[in-house]
Amino acid sequence: MGNGVIDMMKEEKRNDAVWQGKCSGTVYIRGSECEGHFSLINEACSMFAHTNPLHLDVFHSVVRFEAEVVAMTAALLGSKEKVSGGQICGNMTSGGTESILLAVKTSRDYMRAKKGITSPEMIIPESAHSAYDKAAQYFNIKLWRVPVNKEFRADVKAIKRHINRNTILIIGSAPGFPHGIIDPIEELGELASSFNICLHVDLCLGGFVLPFARKLGYPVPPFDFSVEGVTSISVDVHKYGLAPKGTSVVLYRNHDIRKHQFVAVTEWSGGLYVSPTMAGSRPGGLIAGAWAAMMSLGEEGYLENTKEIMEASKKIERGIKEIPEIFIIGRPDMTLVAFGSDVIDIFEVNDIMSSKGWHLNALQRPNSLHICVTLQHVPMVEDFLKDLKESVNTVKENPGPISGGKAPIYGAAGKMPDRGMVQELLVSFMDSAC
Numbered sequence: 001m002g003n004g005v006i007d008m009m010k011e012e013k014r015n016d017a018v019w020q021g022k023c024s025g026t027v028y029i030r031g032s033e034c035e036g037h038f039s040l041i042n043e044a045c046s047m048f049a050h051t052n053p054l055h056l057d058v059f060h061s062v063v064r065f066e067a068e069v070v071a072m073t074a075a076l077l078g079s080k081e082k083v084s085g086g087q088i089c090g091n092m093t094s095g096g097t098e099s100i101l102l103a104v105k106t107s108r109d110y111m112r113a114k115k116g117i118t119s120p121e122m123i124i125p126e127s128a129h130s131a132y133d134k135a136a137q138y139f140n141i142k143l144w145r146v147p148v149n150k151e152f153r154a155d156v157k158a159i160k161r162h163i164n165r166n167t168i169l170i171i172g173s174a175p176g177f178p179h180g181i182i183d184p185i186e187e188l189g190e191l192a193s194s195f196n197i198c199l200h201v202d203l204c205l206g207g208f209v210l211p212f213a214r215k216l217g218y219p220v221p222p223f224d225f226s227v228e229g230v231t232s233i234s235v236d237v238h239k240y241g242l243a244p245k246g247t248s249v250v251l252y253r254n255h256d257i258r259k260h261q262f263v264a265v266t267e268w269s270g271g272l273y274v275s276p277t278m279a280g281s282r283p284g285g286l287i288a289g290a291w292a293a294m295m296s297l298g299e300e301g302y303l304e305n306t307k308e309i310m311e312a313s314k315k316i317e318r319g320i321k322e323i324p325e326i327f328i329i330g331r332p333d334m335t336l337v338a339f340g341s342d343v344i345d346i347f348e349v350n351d352i353m354s355s356k357g358w359h360l361n362a363l364q365r366p367n368s369l370h371i372c373v374t375l376q377h378v379p380m381v382e383d384f385l386k387d388l389k390e391s392v393n394t395v396k397e398n399p400g401p402i403s404g405g406k407a408p409i410y411g412a413a414g415k416m417p418d419r420g421m422v423q424e425l426l427v428s429f430m431d432s433a434c
Contacts, residue, residue, distance in 0.1 A: 021380040023359040025372035029242050037293070041244050044285070044292035051284025054275070062284035065291035066092050069237065072294055073249045076211045077203065077233055078225030088225055089258050090251035091276045092237075092287055096204035097131040098278055099234035099250035102261050104135035104169065106252070107198040107232065109260035111168035115196070122169040123162045125154035125183065126365065127176035129202055142166070152176075152330035154183035156191060163195055173202040174210060174223035178363050178370065179329045180336025182206070186222050189229030198231040198257075204248065205372070207235030209334055212299075212306035220333070231257055240335075240374075242297060242305070243290035246283065305375060309335045312381050313373040319385035325392050329368050340368035344395045351405030352391035358384070362406075 019027055029037050051059040053066055070090045071079075079088035093099045104122065111117045121142040124132045128145075136143035144162045149155040159170055170192055172183035185201055192199035201223060203210070214220040224233065233251045237243040252258040265273040297305070313335045320328055320339050326346070329338040340346050350362055350369050360369045371377070377384065 017359065018357060019359070019376075021376045021383075022357050023376070024361050024370065025239070025374060026359070027376055028239050028374040030375035030378070037242060037296070040296055041242075041289040041293050045244055045289040046285065048288035049283075049285040051288070052281050053284055053287065054281050059284055062287045065284075066287045069247075069287065069290050069294060070249055070251070073207065073235055073237065073241075074225075074251055076224075077207060077235065077251065078227075081226045083228055084225040085254055087254040088251055089255055090249055091261070092282075092290065093248045093250055093277050094246050094279065094282075095238065095248045096129070096202070096234055096236045097134065099204070099236075099248045100129065100131040100200070100202065101135045101138065102250050102277060103200045103232040103234055103252075104132065104141065105139050106257060106261040107169040107200065108139055108141060110231075110257050111198065113260065117166055117168055119166050120168045121164065121166045122171065123159050123167060124171040125159070125173070125176070127152065127154070127178050127181070127183075128171045128173055129177055129204070132171060141168070152179050152181050154188065156184055156187045159188070160191055163191075163197070167195065167197050169198045169200060171200055171202065174206045175332075175334050175336060176202075177205065177336075178368075179338040180205075180332040180334050180370070180372075181330045182210075182221060182223060182333040184221070185224075185227050185230070189227040192229040192231070199229050200232045200234070201227075201230050203233050204236040205239060205336065206334055207233070207249075208237070208240035208242075208302060209306055209309070212303050213310055213334065215303060216307055216310065218310060225251075225253060237290045237293070240302075240305070240309075241290070241293060243293040244286050246286045247290040308378050309373050309375060312378045313337060315381050316371065316373060316377075316384060319381075320388070323389055323392055325396055329366070329370075335373040336370055337373070338363060338368050338370035340366050341392075344392065344399065347406065348395045348399065348401060349388075349391045351402050352394050353387060354405075355402070356387045356391070358387065 048062055051062045053059060053062050056063055069092060074088040078084050093102060108120045121144060123144045123146060125148050126145050127148050146155060146158045146162060154172055170188060172185045172188045174182045174185060188199055210220050210223060231253050235249050237247040237249060238245045263275050317328060317332060317337050320326060325343050326339045326341045329340055346367050346369055347362060350360055353360055360371055362369060
């Protein structure tokens with residue numbers, strides 16, 4: 001019976017799209033899911049699949065693994081710098097969104113305790129991740145979305161103009177998801193410090209690349225707890241940390257801030273209860289997989305990986321610049337390259353690329369695409385550039401949507417003035433898809 005279930009699962013898996021080397025982001029580990037680093041984390045996850053760190057007194061191993069993953073991650077992000085204060089602390093979460101949600105909730109409660117703010121507001125650049133919108137809805141926080149500057153970085157002066165007595169939190173990204181550009185974290189830190197408010201830095205993409213890119217000689221501006229004013233950081237271990245999916249870390253400058261993340265219940269008939277993150281039970285297997293990934297790679301492994309993906313990213317950037325019909329959005333700081341066009345419909349280019357098996361991300365304001373470069377793409381750079389050139393030429397010579405393409409949908413959605421209608425369409429789509 002058991003073998004039959006596995007056979008059924010293998011059959012369903014055959015319906016998945018071919019992802020090796022052709023998906024923006026998505027899979028960050030090189031090779032197939034049954035070899036090399038994959039095999040290591042698969043075995044680690046399996047070994048601890050039965051564990052749950054909620055039971056501190058039973059599963060000492062995964063409790064230790066989590067503490068060490070948090071400590072190792074913090075060490076990458078300035079915890080050993082004197083300016084950090086020496087109290088950096090945090091927890092593992094299920095992903096970047098949960099890390100951001102917890103940081104926002106914690107900032108809200110910390111500011112309420114510290115400054116008495118009961119009608120909280122936060123300010124984000126329009127390039128900040130949509131998880132902040134989710135947090136604003138979940139935690140009843142007024143959200144101000146501020147346009148970025150001409151370089152597609154957070155506009156510090158515009159953010160300052162929105163700060164008032166109810167502001168609890170401002171946001172920076174290193175880099176931002178849309179264009180791979182690092183916000184001016186030092187300036188944001190000065191702003192947060194001067195108004196005595198929180199600053200969260202989203203390092204979900206950059207946390208396991210930027211520290212190593214700097215060591216390799218790439219120009220990387222300050223972005224972590226070495227910057228005064230940064231109160232919390234989110235960083236995904238399941239991206240460039242090469243851990244199993246469902247592993248992220250949220251960090252805080254000190255314990256006085258982090259304690260507002262926890263929920264403690266004293267009057268439940270089930271006994272005294274306290275939980276550090278949104279989930280009560282958590283999968284110890286994923287924590288073990290993250291620990292195994294970080295311990296096996298070490299600094300040398302991450303340095304080598306960063307060298308490969310940074311070089312691949314720069315080759316893609318140079319190749320795109322040689323295609324006259326398209327242009328790079330801003331100046332990419334890391335391993336994510338966004339591009340658009342003033343002469344052809346970039347979403348039609350995306351449809352042609354999709355027909356060639358590529359899965360890129362479609363962006364808006366401005367209309368553009370991006371590829372988030374991973375180890376999967378290192379051997380595929382020339383194929384990507386060849387297919388992109390062909391796709392651009394196809395659209396240039398035969399403009400117009402292709403059958404089954406999504407360009408008309410993206411184009412129409414971007415032009416609809418009633419954003420509430422677009423929101424309703426998205427909700428209806430999700431309701432039918434899951």
